[in-house]
Structure formats: structure tokens, C-alpha cells
Amino acid sequence: MPNSGTNTAGDSMTSSVCAMETEGGNNAEELAESQDVVSEMQRRCRIGPSGYPHLQKAKRLRFYRNGDQYFKGLQYALQTDRVKSMQPLMEELMKTIICDSTALPHGIRHIFTIDGTQRITSVDQFEDGGGYVCSSTDAFKQVDYSRAAEPNWRLTLANRYNRHLETKKLALSVVEPSNERTDFVFPRIIKVIRNGVKPRRISRHLLNKKTAKSFDQVLRDLTSVVKLDSGAIRKLFTLSGRQVLTLEDFFRDDDVFVAYGGNERMAADDLLVASEEHKWVAARTSKLRRMSRRHVMPNRNESLRQDRSGSVIPDQNEQRLPLELDGRFQLVRLIGDGNTAVVYEVIDKVNNDNRAMKVIAQENVIGKEHLIEMELAILQKIDHTFIIQLYESWFIENSFYLSLELIELGDLFEHLRRVNRVPERDAVRMMTCLGQALEYIHELGIVHRDVKLENLLIVKDDFGELGVKLADFGLATEMPQDCGVLTTLCGTPTYVAPEVLNKTGYGCKVDIWAAGVILYAILVGFPPFQSSDNTEQDLFAAILSGEFNFPSPSFDDISWSVRHLILCLIQTDPFLRYSAGELLRDEYIANLGDVDQEYEEWAHLFVRSKMHTGEEETPYEYYTSRRTSMDELSESAGAEFTFER
Numbered sequence: 001m002p003n004s005g006t007n008t009a010g011d012s013m014t015s016s017v018c019a020m021e022t023e024g025g026n027n028a029e030e031l032a033e034s035q036d037v038v039s040e041m042q043r044r045c046r047i048g049p050s051g052y053p054h055l056q057k058a059k060r061l062r063f064y065r066n067g068d069q070y071f072k073g074l075q076y077a078l079q080t081d082r083v084k085s086m087q088p089l090m091e092e093l094m095k096t097i098i099c100d101s102t103a104l105p106h107g108i109r110h111i112f113t114i115d116g117t118q119r120i121t122s123v124d125q126f127e128d129g130g131g132y133v134c135s136s137t138d139a140f141k142q143v144d145y146s147r148a149a150e151p152n153w154r155l156t157l158a159n160r161y162n163r164h165l166e167t168k169k170l171a172l173s174v175v176e177p178s179n180e181r182t183d184f185v186f187p188r189i190i191k192v193i194r195n196g197v198k199p200r201r202i203s204r205h206l207l208n209k210k211t212a213k214s215f216d217q218v219l220r221d222l223t224s225v226v227k228l229d230s231g232a233i234r235k236l237f238t239l240s241g242r243q244v245l246t247l248e249d250f251f252r253d254d255d256v257f258v259a260y261g262g263n264e265r266m267a268a269d270d271l272l273v274a275s276e277e278h279k280w281v282a283a284r285t286s287k288l289r290r291m292s293r294r295h296v297m298p299n300r301n302e303s304l305r306q307d308r309s310g311s312v313i314p315d316q317n318e319q320r321l322p323l324e325l326d327g328r329f330q331l332v333r334l335i336g337d338g339n340t341a342v343v344y345e346v347i348d349k350v351n352n353d354n355r356a357m358k359v360i361a362q363e364n365v366i367g368k369e370h371l372i373e374m375e376l377a378i379l380q381k382i383d384h385t386f387i388i389q390l391y392e393s394w395f396i397e398n399s400f401y402l403s404l405e406l407i408e409l410g411d412l413f414e415h416l417r418r419v420n421r422v423p424e425r426d427a428v429r430m431m432t433c434l435g436q437a438l439e440y441i442h443e444l445g446i447v448h449r450d451v452k453l454e455n456l457l458i459v460k461d462d463f464g465e466l467g468v469k470l471a472d473f474g475l476a477t478e479m480p481q482d483c484g485v486l487t488t489l490c491g492t493p494t495y496v497a498p499e500v501l502n503k504t505g506y507g508c509k510v511d512i513w514a515a516g517v518i519l520y521a522i523l524v525g526f527p528p529f530q531s532s533d534n535t536e537q538d539l540f541a542a543i544l545s546g547e548f549n550f551p552s553p554s555f556d557d558i559s560w561s562v563r564h565l566i567l568c569l570i571q572t573d574p575f576l577r578y579s580a581g582e583l584l585r586d587e588y589i590a591n592l593g594d595v596d597q598e599y600e601e602w603a604h605l606f607v608r609s610k611m612h613t614g615e616e617e618t619p620y621e622y623y624t625s626r627r628t629s630m631d632e633l634s635e636s637a638g639a640e641f642t643f644e645r
């Protein structure tokens with residue numbers, strides 16, 4: 001990177017445009033130009049030089065696997081104030097997709113500079129923007145790692161952002177390294193059969209503008225996914241026997257391909273799918289954006305927790321509290337019914353106050369009692385205006401009873417069902433409440449992990465303005481003390497962040513992703529990521545691709561400032577994603593949605609530069625910093641995506 005070394009708060013401030021735009025130019029003029037843009041962005045995003053000191057030391061690095069010419073590198077932000085020595089860094093890297101048992105059979109023991117001239121022995125030796133090679137042995141393998149890296153689809157400013165917005169235009173163009181046509185490319189999942197003894201291994205791979213830039217590049221990618229015994233893929237055939245010779249051949253009617261290396265003999269039988277393979281091949285291919293999406297809010301969401309199956313709901317006819325509580329509380333009505341709990345409105349006769357009583361039957365949490373203990377421990381620790389307050393708790397007759405602050409206006413899911421769309425002004429206030437609640441718990445090292453419409457309860461202030469309070473800490477947990485990351489797959493599908501699905505480790509930023517999904521959903525009445533065929537696989541593929549848009553006409557009357565905010569929240573790279581503090585300092589939120597025309601125009605240009613706005617269009621430039629493919633998903637989801645003999 002041209003500006004390495006002086007990693008200011010601003011360039012780590014992580015509005016993605018800054019990160020990408022500073023990435024390219026080598027000559028002085030271009031550098032000065034990009035720095036102009038960065039400072040303008042900093043000004044607009046209200047991030048001063050002293051802002052976010054914890055991010056100041058982040059060095060953006062790319063790690064490769066020793067000798068693996070097909071691995072495009074793992075982008076990694078090294079925070080030198082957090083990771084102070086090589087050992088924890090290597091341990092952290094081993095939890096990521098870089099750790100491949102073929103290329104790194106004994107894990108990561110050495111790290112080299114990309115040219116192999118130096119072995120890195122201290123984190124201080126890493127240079128911002130540099131590439132490094134992870135190895136199991138001390139023998140560096142000379143491979144053209146930077147060629148394996150994704151072609152540099154950097155965004156260049158054709159018309160630089162003028163400080164006074166003289167031209168009022170931010171034109172961005174895509175530099176494409178290949179001359180191949182790509183106008184036929186649309187997001188689709190292809191299935192590739194590794195030829196061999198049946199049943200054969202079948203991998204799914206996501207193709208879109210970002211992952212399908214040229215025929216050779218797709219072949220290289222597939223080689224690293226399919227892993228033929230004979231090495232690189234040399235030939236691919238459709239099941240109807242047509243050979244794939246151009247990039248466009250991947251986008252015709254067939255979506256199943258048989259892969260061959262150089263030397264195997266081909267047989268007609270190869271193109272016949274065995275019965276054991278059939279269900280993997282037949283799984284419907286999602287033409288993600290081409291299919292018409294149901295612009296509706298899905299049903300109330302079930303959390304991804306294993307303890308949810310077979311939930312027992314106490315007999316509602318009986319509706320009685322145990323004797324120990326019966327004298328003190330009087331049941332009024334059933335107000336909520338989640339996956340593990342039922343919630344009643346009760347009258348607390350001692351305090352002469354109406355409260356909520358959350359009842360969790362132990363049968364619903366067998367083997368997961370630690371989650372309840374954690375929920376109680378966390379609720380006892382926290383005290384915040386925008387978080388539901390816990391008053392007391394009991395464990396009686398195999399059930400947990402939690403006496404909570406009562407919220408009478410119901411949850412945001414029901415509210416949205418009634419109103420269809422929340423006006424921007426209300427949405428801003430709701431995001432402010434949520435942002436404050438998240439900033440508070442994140443500072444305490446707590447991650448909620450289940451932020452969703454159903455867990456935001458509606459409140460009204462003295463002026464009748466709507467806000468929300470965060471509820472249900474049933475999946476909340478504390479971040480590990482040792483600065484580690486969380487890996488448990490949990491959350492709720494519609495809101496789950498890509499890093500949770502990727503199993504590369506995650507932290508507090510998963511709550512911010514969910515906040516972005518919520519903001520999008522309340523403004524238009526449907527979430528940004530939906531499955532076109534109502535399957536979790538399809539939904540997760542959409543989330544991992546990170547591709548969403550602002551379809552017309554739903555978004556026609558939604559401001560560009562709020563769309564800009566959504567882009568900063570639903571950002572696949574957690575390091576680039578806003579923190580709760582940044583959310584609150586966003587110009588739009590800080591001004592309660594009352595921003596000036598100049599900012600709105602700037603936001604318009606920003607959003608337009610990041611994504612196309614039409615329903616059929618794909619925001620192909622947007623996610624240049626992170627490659628996610630179905631292979632990574634298949635690695636995380638195991639047999640759901642890959643059929644192994």
C-alpha cells in the first residue's frame with residue numbers, strides 16, 4: 001500500500017471506500033489524490049486523528065500458504081496492541097481458512113515475507129499492506145503468491161472527489177485485468193463432480209462478478225476447491241457431454257460439471273450420476289439475483305441453538321405459578337412465546353407493579369444449562385436504559401423464573417407486521433437505542449449474538465416517540481479474556497453474520513451486522529438476505545456472498561444517508577464494519593436523520609459507487625476485500641454442501 005507505515009485513525013476508520021481507494025496508485029499524484037479523498041472521507045465521517053485509538057495500530061496483511069499457488073490469501077488486520085507476539089498470532093491464524101491440512105500439515109510454525117528472503121520473528125516486522133507466507137516447515141517454497149491473489153480489481157477514481165464538490169460527481173471505474181467479456185455473469189452456484197470412483201465428491205461453488213472474472217481464474221479456483229489427485233483441472237464437461245471452453249459456458253443451462261485432470265481416461269459412464277450422488281446434484285441451484293425474491297418478512301425466526309428442538313411450553317390453560325411465587329405474583333396474560341421460554345405479564349403484589357415473568361422449562365435447555373446461567377449472570381451485571389432489566393430470578397420445580405421489566409408495546413417484529421414499514425425518523429431513533437445498548441454491552445465484553453426484531457421491545461418516550469429496548473440474552477456470552485474469538489455456530493439465520501457461518505472466529509461485530517439487517521428490514525418490510533427457495537443453504541450462500549441491493553420501488557423514498565449507513569453495517573469484513581461507537585457517530589444517526597443536502601448528495605455518490613441500485617443488478621464492486629465462496633461454506637457446513645465418499 002502506498003501509504004503504509006502511517007496508519008492513521010482515518011485510514012483504519014474503515015469506511016470501505018477509504019480502504020479500497022488508498023490501495024492502488026503508485027505515483028505521487030495519485031497518492032496525493034487518494035489522500036485527499038481519505039481526508040475528505042474522514043471529515044465527512046467525523047473521525048478525527050485521535051479517534052479509535054484501538055484501531056490505530058491495525059496493519060492490513062495478507063497471508064498465503066507455503067507452496068499453495070491457488071490460495072488467494074487471507075486478508076487479516078493485525079492489531080499490534082492486541083497481538084503482541086508471534087505465537088498468539090499463529091494460533092489465531094490457525095483458526096482461519098488458511099489452515100489447510102495439505103499445504104500446512106503441521107499447522108503454522110514459520111512465517112516468511114512473500115519473497116522468502118526473511119523469516120518473521122516479531123510482529124513489529126510486519127509492514128502494513130504486506131504479503132506473508134505461512135509454513136509448517138522452515139523450507140520456503142517459491143511460488144508466485146501475488147499472482148494467486150485475486151486480480152487487483154481496485155476502484156480508481158476517474159473523477160476525484162472534490163473537496164468543494166464542484167463537480168458533485170464521484171465516478172468510479174473498475175479496472176479489469178482480463179479482456180474477457182463478463183457481461184453474462186450473474187450469481188449462480190455450480191456443482192463440480194470430482195471424477196473418480198462413484199459416489200464421487202461433489203463441491204458447490206459460487207460464481208458471480210467477483211469470483212468469475214476469467215475462464216483461467218475460475219479453473220484455478222475450482223482446482224483449489226475440487227482438489228483432484230492428478231493436480232490442476234484440465235477439462236470440464238457438462239452432464240450432457242459439452243466441454244466447457246469459455247467463461248460463458250459456466251453460465252448456460254447446465255450447472256453441473258465433471259472435472260478431469262490431465263491424464264485420466266474419460267468414459268461415457270462418468271456423465272451418469274449415481275443414485276447416491278443424486279440428491280447433491282439435484283439440489284436446486286440458486287440464481288441468486290435472477291430469481292424473483294419474495295419481498296416479505298419471514299416468519300418469526302428460530303434461533304440456531306441446538307437446545308431448541310422439542311421445546312416444552314408450559315400448559316397455557318393451567319397458567320399457574322408455583323406456590324412459592326403464587327402469593328406474590330398474579331398472572332395477567334401470556335405476552336410472549338419464544339423458542340425456549342414463555343413470557344407472562346404478572347402483577348408483583350409486593351412492589352405493586354406490573355412485570356414480565358419469563359419462564360424457561362428445564363426440559364428446553366437440557367445440556368445447555370450454562371446458557372441460562374450465562375443469561376442470568378449477564379443480566380445481573382447490566383443496567384442500561386435500553387436493555388430490559390432483570391429484577392429477580394428463581395429456579396423452582398425444574399423451571400427458571402425471571403422477573404423482568406415489563407414492556408407493553410410488544411416487540412419490533414409484531415410492530416413491523418402491523419405497520420409494514422417504519423418511517424426513517426422512527427428507524428433512526430430505534431437504531432440509536434440499539435447502538436447505545438450494544439456499545440454498552442460490547443464495552444463490557446459481552447456479545448448478544450441474537451439481535452433480531454423479536455428481541456427488540458418497543459418503548460415510547462415522554463414525547464410519544466418510539467424507541468426499543470434489547471431483550472433475550474439467552475445466547476449472550478462474554479468474549480474470552482485472552483483476546484480470542486468465538487466460534488460457536490449460533491444466532492438466527494436471517495441475521496447471522498458471515499464470519500459466524502465461515503467459522504473463522506467472530507466477536508462483537510456480529511451484533512452490528514444484525515443491526516444492519518434490522519435497519520434494512522424495518523425501512524422496507526423485508527430483510528436484505530432471503531432464500532429464493534426457502535432453504536437455509538440458499539440463505540447462507542446469499543449472506544456469505546454479501547450481495548444485497550436496494551431494490552426499487554421499495555427504496556425509492558429512502559434517503560441515501562441511511563443507505564450509506566446500512567452499507568457500513570452490513571459489511572462482510574468485520575474489521576471494516578462499523579463498531580457500535582461508529583454507528584452512533586455516523587452523521588445520519590448523530591443528527592437524528594436530519595442531515596444536510598450536501599451530506600445526502602455525498603452519500604448518494606458513495607452508495608452508487610458501491611452498488612447498483614436496480615433489482616436485477618448486482619453490487620459487484622462492493623465486496624472486493626473478501627472472497628467468500630461456497631467452498632468455504634461447504635467446509636463450515638460439512639455434509640450439507642459436500643458429498644464425501
Ligand SMILES: Nc1ncnc2c1ncn2[C@@H]1O[C@H](COP(=O)(O)OP(=O)(O)OP(=O)(O)O)[C@@H](O)[C@H]1O
Nearest residue numbers: 336337338339340341343356405406407411454472
Ligand atoms: N420483558 C418483556 N416484556 C414484554 N414482552 C416480553 C418481555 N420479554 C420477552 N417478551 C416477549 O416474549 C417473546 C419471547 O421472549 P424471549 O425472546 O425472551 O424468549 P426466548 O424463548 O428466549 O426467545 P427466542 O425464541 O428468541 O430464543 C419476545 O419476543 C417478546 O415478544
